[in-house]
Amino acid sequence: MNATNPYFDDVLSTHVLIREWLGGEATAAGHCTDLLARFSPAFTMISPGGKQLDAAGLATFFQAAGGSRPGLQMHIADLMLIQENAAGATVSYREFQSLPGAENTQRLSTVVYEKTPHGKLLWRHLHETWVVLAA
Template sequence: MNNNPVELARHSIHHVHELIHRVFTNADGAGEAAIAPLMDVFSEDFSMVTTSAAVVGRAQVEQLFKGAVGARPGLEIDISDLHTIWHEGPTVALRYKETHRQNQRETSRISVAILRVHQHSTRWLYLHETPLAQENPA
């Protein structure tokens, strides 16, 4: 992979969701071990707007993940429709669709993430999730 900020940011979207999947499913007992590398991608002043419109900071996100280890066995996470919506210098804003499938239920959200890329390190600055209307069962 080269040092293109957009490519590195796009890669980070997929990588972060792979780690989130490990936490939620605790596949092979790797859930707890995935928390540290997952939290390393979030800047100290990271904040997000959740699908329920709550504004939370990095510490709250970390607590959520610590309490969610293994809570969703069988979960599938799919990232699609990944688009760059803004890019200036090392900062990239990406929009993507995130779909969760579990127990024949499917939910989706559109997210906008703002990331800062420095060489081989990517930090998430902000995330805004908007739920999509309930879809048909998978």
């Protein structure tokens, strides 16, 4: 993993914002606004359970879910650059989540980035799949 890869840095910093927002560490509405600014207006997502979400659905979710997961811990590993070009990149990673008193979860995720003409990185599409651990 290249620690200076801007896409990897964005995956990591976006997950810090998500953890802070969902875990209740950040409660100001501006934090949610900053988080949502990382996603394209054309954003689409397929959740681990197969639910499809667009940018409006993502905004509704995050606005309602602030502080809903106290104690949330997230760890990102296995970042891999699948492709990169002038318009953006595709990155995959493994996400670990834990909550006090709950079973730990893992998901494999792939994010498609778009790069604006000014060089800003936006999440254009996210596909997440549960990792099923052997019993």
